Amino acid sequence: MTGRKRQWTSLSPARRREALSFYLLISPWLIGFLLLTAVPMLYSLYVSFTHWDLLTDPVWIGLDNYIRKMPNDPRFWQSLKVTLIYTAAYVPLELAGGLFLALLVQNRIRGIRVFRTIFYLPTVLAGVAFAVVWLWMLNPRSGLVNLALAQVGINGPRWLLDPDWALPALLMMTFWGWGRAMVIYLAGLQAIPSELYESAAIDGSNAWSNLVYVTIPLLTPTIFFNLILSIISTFQTFTNAFVATNGGPLDSTLFFVLYLYKQAFEFLSMGYAAALAWVLFAIILVFTLLVFRSQRFWVFYSGERLSE
Amino acid sequence: MSNYDQRDPYILRLGGMRLFLRYMLLCLTALLFLLPLYWLVSSSLKPEYQIFAQPPVWWPVPPVWKNYIDALTELPFGLYTLNTLIIAVGAVIGHVLSCALVAYAFARLRAPGKDVLFVVMLATLMLPYPVVMIPQYIIFSEIGWVNSFKPLIVPTFLGNAFFIFLLRQFFLQIPIDLEDAARIDGANLLQILWYVIFPISRPAIATVAIFTFQFAWNDFLAPLIYLQDQSKYTLMLGLSFFRSSFEVNWAYLMAASLSVVAPVVLLFFFTQREFVAGITIGGVKQ
Numbered sequence: 001m002t003g004r005k006r007q008w009t010s011l012s013p014a015r016r017r018e019a020l021s022f023y024l025l026i027s028p029w030l031i032g033f034l035l036l037t038a039v040p041m042l043y044s045l046y047v048s049f050t051h052w053d054l055l056t057d058p059v060w061i062g063l064d065n066y067i068r069k070m071p072n073d074p075r076f077w078q079s080l081k082v083t084l085i086y087t088a089a090y091v092p093l094e095l096a097g098g099l100f101l102a103l104l105v106q107n108r109i110r111g112i113r114v115f116r117t118i119f120y121l122p123t124v125l126a127g128v129a130f131a132v133v134w135l136w137m138l139n140p141r142s143g144l145v146n147l148a149l150a151q152v153g154i155n156g157p158r159w160l161l162d163p164d165w166a167l168p169a170l171l172m173m174t175f176w177g178w179g180r181a182m183v184i185y186l187a188g189l190q191a192i193p194s195e196l197y198e199s200a201a202i203d204g205s206n207a208w209s210n211l212v213y214v215t216i217p218l219l220t221p222t223i224f225f226n227l228i229l230s231i232i233s234t235f236q237t238f239t240n241a242f243v244a245t246n247g248g249p250l251d252s253t254l255f256f257v258l259y260l261y262k263q264a265f266e267f268l269s270m271g272y273a274a275a276l277a278w279v280l281f282a283i284i285l286v287f288t289l290l291v292f293r294s295q296r297f298w299v300f301y302s303g304e305r306l307s308e
Numbered sequence: 309m310s311n312y313d314q315r316d317p318y319i320l321r322l323g324g325m326r327l328f329l330r331y332m333l334l335c336l337t338a339l340l341f342l343l344p345l346y347w348l349v350s351s352s353l354k355p356e357y358q359i360f361a362q363p364p365v366w367w368p369v370p371p372v373w374k375n376y377i378d379a380l381t382e383l384p385f386g387l388y389t390l391n392t393l394i395i396a397v398g399a400v401i402g403h404v405l406s407c408a409l410v411a412y413a414f415a416r417l418r419a420p421g422k423d424v425l426f427v428v429m430l431a432t433l434m435l436p437y438p439v440v441m442i443p444q445y446i447i448f449s450e451i452g453w454v455n456s457f458k459p460l461i462v463p464t465f466l467g468n469a470f471f472i473f474l475l476r477q478f479f480l481q482i483p484i485d486l487e488d489a490a491r492i493d494g495a496n497l498l499q500i501l502w503y504v505i506f507p508i509s510r511p512a513i514a515t516v517a518i519f520t521f522q523f524a525w526n527d528f529l530a531p532l533i534y535l536q537d538q539s540k541y542t543l544m545l546g547l548s549f550f551r552s553s554f555e556v557n558w559a560y561l562m563a564a565s566l567s568v569v570a571p572v573v574l575l576f577f578f579t580q581r582e583f584v585a586g587i588t589i590g591g592v593k594q
Contacts, residue, residue: 011420019419021497026413028406029429032466037432040443047443054446104334109327117580118338121345124576127526128544129569132551133348136558142360144347151363176344236436239528243548257438264442265533274442281439288434 048275053268065275076276078251079259082167086255087234089171094230095223098181103211105182106189116186120179131243134173135160160245163252170240170253181226188222189215220299227291235284256280352376352562359558372559379550379560380567387539388546395460395531395542396524402464403471403520404513410467411475412501416487433469437529445533455536460527464520471516478512479505514582518575525572543568 011019023030048065052058070076105116122130137143138159146156159169196214205213216223238257241247247254247262260280264273351359353371380386414426448459482505490500506513531542541549547568551561 015418018417022413022417022419022422025409025417025497026425028465029410029467029469029472030425032406032463033428033432035447036444036463036466037435037440040440040447041435043446044439044443047446054449101337104330104337107330109330115334115338117577118341121573121576122341124522124572125526125569127528128547128551129526129565132547132561132565133344135551136351136562137344137347139558142362142364142558144343144364147362147364176341232434232436236438242528242532243551260438261529264445270442270446277436277439277442281436284434284436 044274044277047271048278050271052270054270055268058271061271065272066279069272070275070279075251075254075259079254079256082252082254083235083237083256086167086171086237087231090174090234091227091230093171094174094178094181094234095226097175097178098226099185099219099223101178101182102185102189103215106186116182119182122176123179126177127239128243130173130176131240134169134176134240135244138169138173160253161249163250166245166249166252170244173240181230184226184229185219185222188219188225192218217300221301224291224295224299228288231287231291232284235280235287348562348566352559352566354559356557356559375559375563376567379557379563382560382564383546383550384539385543385546385564385567388541388543391457391535391540392525392542392544395457396521398457398461399464399524400517400520402461402466403468404517406465406467407471407475407516408501408506408509408513411472412479412505414472415476415479416484429469429472433473441529441533448534454534455540456534457540459534460524460530468520471520475509475512475516478509482508511582514579518579518582521575522572 047058049060049062050058051061051064101119105112105119125133137145140146140156140158140161143159145159149156157165160166192215196218197210200210200214236257237255238261241253241255241258242261245253247258256276257280260273260276263269263276350365350367352375353373354365354368354375355372358365358368414422414429444459445454448454453459453462486504486508487500490504495503526544527542528544528548531545532548535541535545538549547564550564
């Protein structure tokens with residue numbers, strides 16, 4: 001497969017037919033990639049160098065969006081700050097929380113299927129309904145959270161209405177989405193050969209040393225996979241913030257993508273919004289690459305790597 | 309799934325006390341996960357005065373079923389359901405057809421340039437939607453597709469990197485002898501796909517369909533951008549509009565939320581196996 005410069009002419013007729021079929025079958029994706037990804041990306045790069053309100057023609061302003069507008073835009077910095085803080089807190093929480101749930105439900109004991117379902121169920125509600133449920137749970141006056149706190153004599157904060165508590169509140173409600181990471185961990189746990197636990201048992205290991213010396217090291221590829229997924233999706237947080245707080249109060253939950261959306265579709269500042277999108281892309285790319293690079297220090301692949 | 313059913317040695321050592329503690333922990337955690345759902349259901353059935361009662365009313369007596377009728381007639385939720393169904397079913401058809409063809413090509417056919425294209429496809433998995441959101445919007449508005457379902461349905465006929473990858477992983481596990489046998493019998497590529505590959509791949513294809521349906525049902529950002537007339541709204545747009553535009557009647561809002569998510573929750577209950585299996589096909593084995 002890796003003969004790099006295999007010319008079409010050097011292929012046998014049968015192989016040429018096969019190659020033709022290949023391109024015919026993948027043509028939907030290829031067209032989609034060109035029209036909905038490649039061209040839009042180039043286009044958005046161009047747009048990011050313009051000032052454009054969609055109503056009049058775009059005006060070329062060079063790097064102004066990046067070097068003049070952005071650094072002097074306090075809301076840009078605010079949205080960056082909010083997103084970075086949230087991601088830094090959310091990703092480790094989801095990784096650990098998902099692992100906790102997976103370990104809790106990994107063993108085949110009576111009724112375990114019901115528990116797996118319960119833990120996964122909330123992720124099915126992802127989106128508007130998820131946010132609305134928590135809006136109500138965190139209602140300062142009569143949300144369940146503050147009612148429960150009142151029972152033990154604590155006067156709960158105003159959560160999503162308080163600039164100091166809104167972001168922690170958004171973070172708190174996400175435990176409800178740990179099921180997504182859980183099922184991926186479950187599959188990873190499944191792949192760990194049970195002989196390893198048997199031989200560890202012979203060496204007199206207990207549950208804790210099993211976890212630290214067998215389970216977690218062998219699970220690192222899955223942790224890695226979850227980490228990448230989590231980083232990419234968390235940087236794009238939108239719906240929860242849009243529905244629950246719309247960025248407020250006082251921009252305390254102004255997530256990057258929410259700000260980008262507002263620039264594009266509320267202020268009709270397409271050029272600036274496109275520039276913001278590229279900055280987001282760069283940030284995600286850097287983080288993802290860093291994680292990929294870090295693999296060799298902590299990800300342990302047991303079997304030989306599969307290749308074509 | 310089968311490995312779950314084996315009695316692993318670890319669990320055998322979970323005797324009496326440990327097993328009891330495990331169940332305690334499971335129940336406490338489950339309670340934490342169920343409380344919001346319970347609160348959602350009970351709030352949706354409360355009369356106005358019980359919503360704000362202190363201490364909380366755990367179970368409304370009598371349950372006000374009329375909340376549902378009132379909430380669902382406050383906005384044209386029937387129309388929104390129809391809109392959402394059109395988009396979701398369209399997306400399911402689009403994804404299943406396009407992704408299966410593309411995935412088969414990547415799994416089985418040899419061609420110059422294939423490896424490069426495969427890497428490119430995987431790379432697009434990492435591309436955040438907001439990066440292409442604005443130019444796509446501009447393109448779709450140039451061709452007059454804004455405020456229609458087309459920008460939400462047509463792209464699904466052009467594949468989706470995640471599902472292509474997932475199906476390819478599945479196709480790779482199918483023994484190639486089956487296809488060879490069919491080929492010797494004179495079947496062409498499409499016949500092989502239709503009569504050999506698709507029937508075996510029903511679980512994986514079901515996964516793609518279920519995920520697509522769920523995603524399309526819950527999707528918010530893309531409908532928010534493209535659908536402007538209220539008559540074109542999806543359920544999620546309707547729910548968000550409901551939340552922001554009325555003097556919030558929480559009982560109504562909860563009743564509407566529950567109704568809106570009920571179909572995907574039911575879908576989840578009926579297809580749990582595919583759900584869990586599907587997430588894990590592509591995830592772990594490279």
